[in-house]
Amino acid sequence: MLKSLWKSLKILFVFSILTGIIYPFFMTLVGQILFPFEANGSILIVDGKSKGSVLIGQKFTKDFYFQGRPSVVDYDASASGASNFGPTSAKFKSAVIERIAVLQRNNPSLADKEIPGDLVLMSASGLDPDISLESAQLQAPRVALARKFAVKEVLELISSCAQGQQFGFLGSPRINVLKLNMALDSLKGINYGR
Secondary structure (H helix, E strand, C coil): CHHHHHHHHHHHHHHHHHHHHHHHHHHHHHHHHHHHHCCCCEEEEECCEEEEEEEEEECCCCCCCCCCCCCCCCCHHCCCCCCCCCCCCCCHHHHHHHHHHHHHHCCCHHCCCCCCHHHHHCCCCCCEEEEEEEHHHHHHHHHHHHHCCCCHHHHHHHCCCHHHCCCCCCCCCCEEEHHHHHHHHHHCCCCCCC
């Protein structure tokens, strides 16, 4: 019995060293060498300052920035989650109608247009960093007016920042809101702040 216990303790020690120290160190080293941006949280750094992770939606409320999907957790990455209201919920319908009204009030050009779902519906995580190209294009007139740019100039920026389908066939073309807004700031060297 003592011999079996001693053998078990040796195996526990060896595997603790292998899986608790050597493997994590090796994977961290590989990540830092091959994928340093991703391994460090995909943080976008502009002029030496962290602007946020491109993997987590940010809160942009000013007219001169594109806005992402609504967030039930107010873009707090430590509290990721959804409202869990279904389409038959009165609270859900009321919230969507209110978001549409706010969106149309802040974007007068949307008054007679169909609004894409990603501008008024929250995601399951509440932290989606991307919106559809259509959602970005519909916000272009507001952003152009606030920044005194030509709408065509803003639409060209949207096209240059667009990402295609993942692996060429999964999902829809999309645009990362943080990257788009940082590209917007660099367009004429203006940083308006959030």
